[in-house]
Amino acid sequence: MDSISESVSLLEGDEYLAVSILSRANQIQNNLANLETADPENGDLFDDAYVSSHYIAGFGKIIKSEKIHHLGSLAELIADLARQFHSYSDHSMIYLTGLIVEKLIEVCEDLVSGNSLETDISDVVGECAIYLKSAIELVERQKREKRENRAALVSQIALETPSDIAPTNLSDDIFVEIDTEEVPEKIIIDPERIGLISDFCEEVWDSLQKSENLLIELENNPTSKDLINELFRAVHTIKGGSRLLEIKKIEKLSHELETVLDEVRSNRKTLDANMIDVALDCVKRIHNITEEVASREPINTKVNDLILKLRGNVASSISIKKSTNTDISKNINETSTNQEKQNLSDGDSSKSARVLRDDSIKVSAEKLDSVLNASSEVYITRIRLENDKNNLSDAINFMDKTIEALKKDFDNWLIKNVDFGLIEKNFNKDSQIYDEELLENFKNKNHTESVFARQSDLVVGIEKLSIQNRNIQKNVEDLEVLSSRLQSGAMNFRMVPISTLFNRFPAQVRDIARQIGKRVDLKISGNETELDKILINQLSDPLLHLIRNSIDHGIEEPQKRIEMNKEEVGKINLRAYYMGSNAVIEIEDDGKGIDSNVILKKALDKGLISESQKASLSEKEILDLIFEPGFSSAEFVTELSGRGVGMDVVKTSISRMQGSIKLQSTVNSGTLVTLRLPLTLAVVGIILVSENGYEFAFPILNVDEIIRINLTKDVARVNETLVYNFRSELVAVNYLSDFLGYPKRIDENGENFLLILNDGENKIGVIVDSVLGQQNVLLKQLGSLIETAPFVIGCTILSNSKLVLILNVIELTQRNVRSDALAVYEKIESGDKVRSQRNQNTVMIVDDSRLQRSRLCSFLENAGYKIIQASDGYEALKLSEKEIISAFCIDIEMPLMDGYQLIKRLKLQPKYQDVPIFVISGLNVTKDNLLSMISNEEIQNFFAKPVDLNSLLVDLDQQCLTDQVTVSLGITS
Numbered sequence: 001m002d003s004i005s006e007s008v009s010l011l012e013g014d015e016y017l018a019v020s021i022l023s024r025a026n027q028i029q030n031n032l033a034n035l036e037t038a039d040p041e042n043g044d045l046f047d048d049a050y051v052s053s054h055y056i057a058g059f060g061k062i063i064k065s066e067k068i069h070h071l072g073s074l075a076e077l078i079a080d081l082a083r084q085f086h087s088y089s090d091h092s093m094i095y096l097t098g099l100i101v102e103k104l105i106e107v108c109e110d111l112v113s114g115n116s117l118e119t120d121i122s123d124v125v126g127e128c129a130i131y132l133k134s135a136i137e138l139v140e141r142q143k144r145e146k147r148e149n150r151a152a153l154v155s156q157i158a159l160e161t162p163s164d165i166a167p168t169n170l171s172d173d174i175f176v177e178i179d180t181e182e183v184p185e186k187i188i189i190d191p192e193r194i195g196l197i198s199d200f201c202e203e204v205w206d207s208l209q210k211s212e213n214l215l216i217e218l219e220n221n222p223t224s225k226d227l228i229n230e231l232f233r234a235v236h237t238i239k240g241g242s243r244l245l246e247i248k249k250i251e252k253l254s255h256e257l258e259t260v261l262d263e264v265r266s267n268r269k270t271l272d273a274n275m276i277d278v279a280l281d282c283v284k285r286i287h288n289i290t291e292e293v294a295s296r297e298p299i300n301t302k303v304n305d306l307i308l309k310l311r312g313n314v315a316s317s318i319s320i321k322k323s324t325n326t327d328i329s330k331n332i333n334e335t336s337t338n339q340e341k342q343n344l345s346d347g348d349s350s351k352s353a354r355v356l357r358d359d360s361i362k363v364s365a366e367k368l369d370s371v372l373n374a375s376s377e378v379y380i381t382r383i384r385l386e387n388d389k390n391n392l393s394d395a396i397n398f399m400d401k402t403i404e405a406l407k408k409d410f411d412n413w414l415i416k417n418v419d420f421g422l423i424e425k426n427f428n429k430d431s432q433i434y435d436e437e438l439l440e441n442f443k444n445k446n447h448t449e450s451v452f453a454r455q456s457d458l459v460v461g462i463e464k465l466s467i468q469n470r471n472i473q474k475n476v477e478d479l480e481v482l483s484s485r486l487q488s489g490a491m492n493f494r495m496v497p498i499s500t501l502f503n504r505f506p507a508q509v510r511d512i513a514r515q516i517g518k519r520v521d522l523k524i525s526g527n528e529t530e531l532d533k534i535l536i537n538q539l540s541d542p543l544l545h546l547i548r549n550s551i552d553h554g555i556e557e558p559q560k561r562i563e564m565n566k567e568e569v570g571k572i573n574l575r576a577y578y579m580g581s582n583a584v585i586e587i588e589d590d591g592k593g594i595d596s597n598v599i600l601k602k603a604l605d606k607g608l609i610s611e612s613q614k615a616s617l618s619e620k621e622i623l624d625l626i627f628e629p630g631f632s633s634a635e636f637v638t639e640l641s642g643r644g645v646g647m648d649v650v651k652t653s654i655s656r657m658q659g660s661i662k663l664q665s666t667v668n669s670g671t672l673v674t675l676r677l678p679l680t681l682a683v684v685g686i687i688l689v690s691e692n693g694y695e696f697a698f699p700i701l702n703v704d705e706i707i708r709i710n711l712t713k714d715v716a717r718v719n720e721t722l723v724y725n726f727r728s729e730l731v732a733v734n735y736l737s738d739f740l741g742y743p744k745r746i747d748e749n750g751e752n753f754l755l756i757l758n759d760g761e762n763k764i765g766v767i768v769d770s771v772l773g774q775q776n777v778l779l780k781q782l783g784s785l786i787e788t789a790p791f792v793i794g795c796t797i798l799s800n801s802k803l804v805l806i807l808n809v810i811e812l813t814q815r816n817v818r819s820d821a822l823a824v825y826e827k828i829e830s831g832d833k834v835r836s837q838r839n840q841n842t843v844m845i846v847d848d849s850r851l852q853r854s855r856l857c858s859f860l861e862n863a864g865y866k867i868i869q870a871s872d873g874y875e876a877l878k879l880s881e882k883e884i885i886s887a888f889c890i891d892i893e894m895p896l897m898d899g900y901q902l903i904k905r906l907k908l909q910p911k912y913q914d915v916p917i918f919v920i921s922g923l924n925v926t927k928d929n930l931l932s933m934i935s936n937e938e939i940q941n942f943f944a945k946p947v948d949l950n951s952l953l954v955d956l957d958q959q960c961l962t963d964q965v966t967v968s969l970g971i972t973s
Helices: 015-030 032-037 044-062 066-085 090-112 122-149 151-160 196-220 225-245 248-265 273-294 304-312 328-340 347-353 365-417 420-426 436-493 505-515 533-554 558-563 596-605 619-627 647-656 736-740 809-814 821-838 850-863 873-882 899-907 927-933 949-960 963-968
Strands: 495-497 520-525 530-532 570-579 582-589 660-666 670-678 683-691 694-699 703-710 716-718 721-726 729-735 751-758 763-768 770-778 792-797 803-807 842-846 866-870 887-891 917-921 941-944
Touching (some): 015 032, 015 044, 015 066, 015 090, 032 044, 032 090, 044 225, 066 090, 090 122, 196 225, 196 273, 225 248, 248 273, 273 304, 365 436, 436 495, 505 520, 530 533, 533 582, 533 670, 619 647, 619 660, 647 660, 683 736, 683 763, 683 803, 694 736, 703 721, 721 751, 721 763, 729 736, 736 763, 751 809, 770 792, 803 809, 821 949, 842 850, 842 873, 850 866, 850 949, 866 873, 873 887, 887 949, 917 949, 941 949
Parallel strands (some): 520 570, 694 803, 729 763, 842 887, 917 941
Antiparallel strands (some): 495 530, 570 582, 582 670, 683 770, 716 721, 792 803
């Protein structure tokens, strides 16, 4: 093949591979001079040459070009030897590399142009055979000496190994040696490569996750070449990275696993359950080692037992045979093949070898949090700036109104005080006669012109302020756009595909199912759905518990499924999708379902419900009993279930994420568990509310409606519960203070705001005093010092720097609280009866002091009385003739007609002879003075200013209301 023409047919879409291989060859050629003089301590150039050679050899095999693969393998072998010898100068390796690269470029140019590969490479292969023979023999001799020194220990290991996994073919030809003592491996990495550790670990974890899922798929489809080739490439990637960083244990284990997979895809071995078990163990072991590498700790994880198991599955050893001049090229080819092993066995699968990745960068969580905090500060600053702008607008409006009022007042003054006509008529600037009146009028005119000039200046100043205000408004709008973009972009940093979570479950499902003797197939969909990274981390345990329940409680044993005409393999579907501004995750199985009768019986036995409650429970309420602490429907306690710990924790965890959980089940058909979650926990829209001075916030997504209500008119009483008819649905109503335990303020008028809150399943009504507005805020956790806070999901800082707690609606809807709302309702309802009677009475307030009248009128009107007011006795007397007055409150000292005269005139009228009169007076009039002027029978009571309003109200109620109402108020005669 090296000397004859080779025809290569590239598949559609693979043309770029030829260009890429040519680019790699040119890259090696450009670095030849540097490789010859490179510092042995700086291994980057050597590593680059090895990686490029490795790439050429691998993709030469993929496109089925023996010449490119052979030349790439030779270059790779030389690069590996150079790394061992720390030099390209020995054994003419720089010379050979130059020859190889020149041939590669010729071959690749033919390939790119679409011609057959006519270039003869046998001469280069012969040169390599001559010059590399001594180098390969030196490497073999070093390895043989090392093996001979440890031969006794190898025999001991072999004797101690159980017969069913005894190593085979442990001859001197084994390429990968076993560390018989398996001491901890110290990680020694060049300082210049330290930065590669993070990339290496990420790449290994991704490849391991992919390998794990592929192994699960292969268990159900063991003959799929595509799956095997894809698995082979993933393992090969791990091996290549570990070799680059010289992580020997990963390199050895991945090499042995790669060898087994090569045997499988070459149809020399079949993939059975035992082999998949060993492969999965290898994946877990490599994962453990990678964790140790990431933490920069010595590698204590052992791998020899798995290597021996893998070799027990391989029919033939991997070897470098002793070479002659005639077959050295073949041996070189075999050696490099063992180092690479990334080939695809058929052309069709080459399409799947290309993995297209989006351009991406890695950002630390610390930096992300910093950006999020900065975006939050920008947002808060924008709100503050908007507040400043509003204040400026208010100030301008106030100045405008003030100037207008000043102008009106000044015009009035001019009309009253300045006779401009007289000035125009009599003033003569040539005259020397100025009487004082004309001179004063002239001064007034000059003063007027000065004032007008100043007014004009003020108008100009106002206009300038208005222009500045418009500029600020534009800046606020621009800042709002920018802050929204910054916040949205920052939030996207934390959004990751849910596949990072879902991909952990296939292997766990397999292990759990095998542990209890069941067969389960996990189907995953919606991997592309994105959630906040924080949510992804918090969801892991709850989802695993739900899946474990589906396997243990839901899926039947294989034999029982067959008897029920079901497939032997149980099905679990794990789905994710968007619904509005939420993400929905569903776990559905086709098992035996949940029997509500069994749930009821267990709940009765545990005392969770009573016999009287049993009949009134709906299907949903019965299923929700599963979430009660300590509840378990399992008949037997196993390692997996039956201890009553879990589902209540699941629900609590989901609630902390502002999510909800819902159960649906049909006996013998299966169970569906639905989780509804917000897309992020970072930025939330909130509604700010207050009650009795305490401010709190609700996530706006949980607020269906805000309604202004009158408690006694709009809210009904059903048994011992208050309910509101919300769109033909009765919603239970409580004060917010009933949940949080702080004192409430009772509005005697019963005027409040009602928030209809919805957790996705249930609704409740929460009464507050006022709604303060809506904001988008950055949600902050309470911190590690506060382990749990009932009803609270976090807090935020508002634009006025006030800290406000954000409440968890899901907890509120699911918590039965001892409510004082009914007592408040009854008190307000009783107060309504009092107000109703008060409203049938009219009280006249007679006082020449506007302040005193206003104080009394406001208080008595709020209490429910109708009010008529008069500023003196004469006005009161005229008003009393037109109205029916139930009681009078009269001041003594007043103009025109004082209080004494008014009282005497009123008592002369038949309709007011028995009407109660209350005297109100200042310090100048005492009760003794009063009684000296009028009789005690003519007045009801005397009140000195400032009046005790509550005492006055009691006296008024006693005189004006019925005995039944006064008794209910606690008033006695």
